[in-house]
Amino acid sequence: MSMTFEDQSIQFLENHIDGSFQHIMSVQVISRLEWWDFIDSKYRPIAVMYEEDQDYESNLICLFPPFVPEEL
Known part of the structure; x- marks a missing residue:
């Protein structure tokens, strides 16, 4: 079964x-x-982070690798 x-x-x-x-x-x-x-059906997730004990976002981001979905 395909996802x-x-x-x-x-x-x-x-x-x-x-x-x-x-x-x-x-x-x-x-x-x-x-x-x-991105071009060619690629997507790039980016997460903006914060510390639980702070009330604001940090300047840390997580740049995930490109996501290329399988053919549906």
Whole structure:
């Protein structure tokens, strides 16, 4: 059974949050997540972070690798 675009993107984010950015995600929280569109059906998620004990966003961002969905 093939996954939907949404399922693929969620799995992609979860894999990188738990793997590539494990240390950052253990000490900071995602304030907002943006998806930048690129040419050739590529997308780039960017997470703006903040620390739980602060009331404002930090200047730290997580630039995820390009997400290329499988053909649906």
